[in-house]
Amino acid sequence: MISPSDMYGMSFLKRRAMLKLLAKGTRLDGREFHEYRPVKINIGVVEKASGSAEVSIGNTVVIAGVKWDIGEPFPDTPDEGVLVTMAEFLPTSASFIEPGPPDEHAIELARVTDRGIRHAPLIDLKKLCLIPGKKVLTVFVDIYSENYDGNLFDAASRAAVASILTCKIPSFKVGEDENIEVDEEQLKPMPIVKVPISVTLVNIGDYILVDPTFEEEQVSDVRLTFTFTEDDKICAIQKGGPGGISEDLLMEAVDIAFKVSKEQRKLLMGAVKNAQKENDT
Amino acid sequence: MISPSDMYGMSFLKRRAMLKLLAKGTRLDGREFHEYRPVKINIGVVEKASGSAEVSIGNTVVIAGVKWDIGEPFPDTPDEGVLVTMAEFLPTSASFIEPGPPDEHAIELARVTDRGIRHAPLIDLKKLCLIPGKKVLTVFVDIYSENYDGNLFDAASRAAVASILTCKIPSFKVGEDENIEVDEEQLKPMPIVKVPISVTLVNIGDYILVDPTFEEEQVSDVRLTFTFTEDDKICAIQKGGPGGISEDLLMEAVDIAFKVSKEQRKLLMGAVKNAQKENDT
């Protein structure tokens, strides 16, 4: 659990120092304002998961895994599979994080990641229906932060999306008496529609910083996460932080995020392709 | 959550001041000892509920709503519908009330309201049986306090009873294969038996005060809730408070409550009739 006082509202002095630095055009770690930290995407790290990935963005490390089960559909979408996204801050992540059920921060993280995946949509949930109204595939995407140094939103999104893109699910046959046969030999990929890429940035004073570190998040006014699909559409937005933002800066932020999302997409798809190649050989 | 120290056992001085006043035959708000504050019953405030009512007694405001679902009967009453009564103190009610699952005070409130309804009985639960031992109607009566100034018991009872009396439930048909068809067009009233009216009073020193305010509850020795049906029977009693009461005063209290219940019944039934008239036109 992160208490609100840990997340935001940190020292006035820190913020002033940061603003001085930004006025000189530099970030604490020397990055450009619109530059990501090094992103590493390690796919298939948990063999017992149907799909998995460990993603690091700078010192932030997130691991995600996909599991499936046969379940019932929601009453209002009887012909669609069910997607369940959960996020947890492991207490390994930082000294101030205590073990326990997901708090508001973990729940927001899960729901924002989920919305990016759901509204892209990444998965064709209709293809996960086995018997309409009765049996569908439930896909569990579980996300854990291992080390927390800011921008969990993008690390979580990347890890979840990479896990799903490289996930293998068995083939299913519906028998005459509605029994479902699972063929674990015939593995196939998850049915994919569009790939969402989230880009998170913060607004501090007049500056917009892409991929904020923990320190930058602490002193920032506004946190914004934009998620884009490959057809240049926005599929999700989330604002956080204790401040407001002018409309001009907001529109600037969208444009920056859109631009940066392109390189991030390449990076992710490259890692996915490599993993698939390795898997085939 | 209300801590015990908030509810009772308040300052000795307050109590002494109150007793002085009562010795002069007056209550803090100028009422007679056996007089209710103004009671307002506003029926049908939540269209999405099958029945609903907002009741204020002075500054105490309670809202109740009725919802139904198809469920299973209890094993020991296979041919009866199920009544589920829940009460919650909304944190809007007073500064000392914290959000969270129902505490002992909310649970007592729900159970006392429930007992009045159940033992009148207000609802003919047998008529809510669909397939004996298998399917029955479950009726949820959910009660929330919005503002708390004493005597939640009567406000909750009035709101719950008014909601049930004006509740509309669909018609049900049991098909051959025990499927249940719900006909939402054919709405009908809840099957009613007898209407319970609760009257709550407190004992402070030698005085008995009907419809106590929060301040009066705080300094009182004993809180008593009597519930009556229209055939002049008692169907429920509950005692609270940190004190004891002499037998004489107890019997006096029953008689007062019985007398006062008559006018309270008129008031409730009048509001119900008005609501039904409005609904018909």
Added chain:
Amino acid sequence: MISPSDMYGMSFLKRRAMLKLLAKGTRLDGREFHEYRPVKINIGVVEKASGSAEVSIGNTVVIAGVKWDIGEPFPDTPDEGVLVTMAEFLPTSASFIEPGPPDEHAIELARVTDRGIRHAPLIDLKKLCLIPGKKVLTVFVDIYSENYDGNLFDAASRAAVASILTCKIPSFKVGEDENIEVDEEQLKPMPIVKVPISVTLVNIGDYILVDPTFEEEQVSDVRLTFTFTEDDKICAIQKGGPGGISEDLLMEAVDIAFKVSKEQRKLLMGAVKNAQKENDT
């Protein structure tokens, strides 16, 4: 709930005083090092349970009861009944124990008792299968400490084992349509395989004390529970406590526990036989 600071790591002075005493060959209550306190086994104390026993070892008092229900088997043991063991420290046990769901100490107590029963095995779980893969008997063994003065492990084990050994379950018939008929007239004993006897001892300095009191537990380095079956086999071991033990002392402890288990077995089986005799007449 017992906080870790209550259980172990108590005052250095107490420990030193205890060691002085032990050097003289005496325990605080005058017992021999390898001697149990008086053990009383009172069988059948709760008529509404299928089996029950209250066991006291000195001032430690534990009560256990057995209930059954028809349930589903675990997927990996489709032809076996289910054993569920729960332990709770009643707040009557000691001033520092607070009511609430089982904490780590109660969970360890339940799981260690369960392992002794399961690995003996005490119950022939296969004989509790009604319809393989569908319906089996679930046996609930619930254990409560009433007064806590050390060595709950042995008191809990003795109470649970005595309850099971004297437990009566009805006869079951599986009808053609897989309905299960329960014949409460035809009671029969639980199917028994081997009887586990646990012996708990602590290591303080170079000394090994069987059946520790609360005070002895507090100042001890290591707590060891060995469980034996009548064919001279070990079926469970558990170590607790903040210290380590040399291999020599460990092996000495096993041998002591094994020896002491013999008299403890006699004691338990005697009580069980007496109870069965009483029941037959």
Added chain:
Amino acid sequence: MSEECGEVKLIDEQGLRTDGRKPDEIRKTIMKVGVLKNADGSSYLEQGRNKILVAVYGPEELHPKHLALPDKALLQCRYHMLTFSTDERRSPAPSRRDIELSKVIKSALEPAILLEKFPMTTIRVLVEVIQSDGGTRCAGITAASIALANAGIPMRDLVVACAAGKVDGQYIVDLNADEDKLGEADLVVAIMPQRKLVTLIQMDGSLTLDEFKKVFELAKKGCYELYNIQRKALLEHYEKVAKEVSQDDISK
């Protein structure tokens, strides 16, 4: 409380109840105090098939401290049923009923305890229902009161509780589980017998005002009978303790 109790006969032709009692007869009751070593006070009570264990701790320090009252001890009561105390196994989680009964027991005991002697502390009353056969809240109050006395907590009076009700049109005292469930009314009364104060009253069912007063009298009668057993149990304990002490003196 079911309307039709015609099917099951709760009173037979001889006017006797299902467990052989006369209408105004309480169940066989055994009370003991000082049954637990660690508790400051304790008691064990059997009333018919009810088996109740009570421990009292206090006055003692209260955590968290902000709950402490500046002018008196905080009385905390817990009513709890063991999972195997009833025909069906109970869930170990506290039920809404348990929580209400804990509150009601507190309200019944509080008038008798001189809480004002121990400001800023807590007195804890722990009622464990080992076996339940109707009327456990009454049995719990009756047992708790002698456990409090056993703990040496200063009291204005004992508290004793008993139910009465109406089944098959007759008034009966000390209802068992079947009578409670199938009868027409169940009235719970707790009193301080010397002070002649009512400290608890709860009812459900259906009674005219007149019937209520008659049933109330019957419950009171039950209370006084149980009060005698309470006093005997306390006396026996003190005599036993006195004897032990004097034997200690002799042995010196």
Added chain:
Amino acid sequence: MSEECGEVKLIDEQGLRTDGRKPDEIRKTIMKVGVLKNADGSSYLEQGRNKILVAVYGPEELHPKHLALPDKALLQCRYHMLTFSTDERRSPAPSRRDIELSKVIKSALEPAILLEKFPMTTIRVLVEVIQSDGGTRCAGITAASIALANAGIPMRDLVVACAAGKVDGQYIVDLNADEDKLGEADLVVAIMPQRKLVTLIQMDGSLTLDEFKKVFELAKKGCYELYNIQRKALLEHYEKVAKEVSQDDISK
């Protein structure tokens, strides 16, 4: 947000929405302040079939104290739906959605409140959804903002929130539950209208950057209309209070 909204027609041939509104028309909205006696500030808002009650308590002492902030008040927001507020009865336990919305509402209101005036204290905003028909987070923010003003909490500006979106290829403002569920995109915007700051933005669905900008404008337009209603509600309340005060003066 479903891909195929072809089945259900959300906009008819006349260009009207299912509830008869034009695409750029907000729902009929009523706001009142000072509706609860105990709260330091309160408000009630109806927006179409949405019914929202808000109470504000504070600045007040914070428990546990270690959560207090040395440099400003801690803003605590709770978004909560009554069990009967929706078509299906809701579970009384807070949902993950409730918890996210509580956080989001806090983030929308915080920029407007002069929290730095009250270090070490808390201000609590309690949003109760009595009936829900889409857009309750917006309605909650709008209502909370006037409840804060009613509580006399110093603010930089009001906050007002409104959604806009795209259904059947058209841009619409102030989505109701069906439009939210079946439409192509839902954009939530909260602004401080005088300061011209955006304090909340959330979206799901599918919009090009260009569409996003258009929908954003529409949401803003909705905000300004609601802002006028907010101001009227506050004004009416002050006038009423002023009248009561002056009558009190006369009666003296």
Added chain:
Amino acid sequence: MSEECGEVKLIDEQGLRTDGRKPDEIRKTIMKVGVLKNADGSSYLEQGRNKILVAVYGPEELHPKHLALPDKALLQCRYHMLTFSTDERRSPAPSRRDIELSKVIKSALEPAILLEKFPMTTIRVLVEVIQSDGGTRCAGITAASIALANAGIPMRDLVVACAAGKVDGQYIVDLNADEDKLGEADLVVAIMPQRKLVTLIQMDGSLTLDEFKKVFELAKKGCYELYNIQRKALLEHYEKVAKEVSQDDISK
């Protein structure tokens, strides 16, 4: 632990186990320390298909303070499995098994840590099971011990844990999940290898006293092999750090 393991052959005709190991052979094991940036100490361990991540925080201030010990640091251990670490997805809520293993791991590590150096503080050991294939409590202890060393916590010795058991009548070391589940006995041993102290012993199954002693020896052998890997991992880390430091010196 099933009685009939005849069906599944756990040891083949060549005397090899299902994963190709000889009876007295431990699984391929990789250990690293210093893998997490924020933790005061950390480690990563792969033992066969087990994957364990450990973070250590402390000595640090303890909340709530009343849990602090006046004479030593409070050691807090958490054993936790990720939902996707096992064949079936696990519930995210901590299981009773998780809670017992947390306690057992604490009991295994505590003897080695000089807790008395840091009264009133806490040292937290967080064991995360990323993938599980039998023996994760041992792997967790082994990994935690080098994470503690990596955190610079003063220790009397490392702690290393290994299981041994009996399957198909043979004694084997370092059981995998199948061997654990289908074998005849599973003995878990943790030792301080320099001090020659046993800090954990747990068993279930069925062994004569003689067999127990043999299996114990085998577990100890496994421990010593793992101890060598522990030392190598720590050495490699220090060399790496030393190199970095000296390169820093050069670059200056």
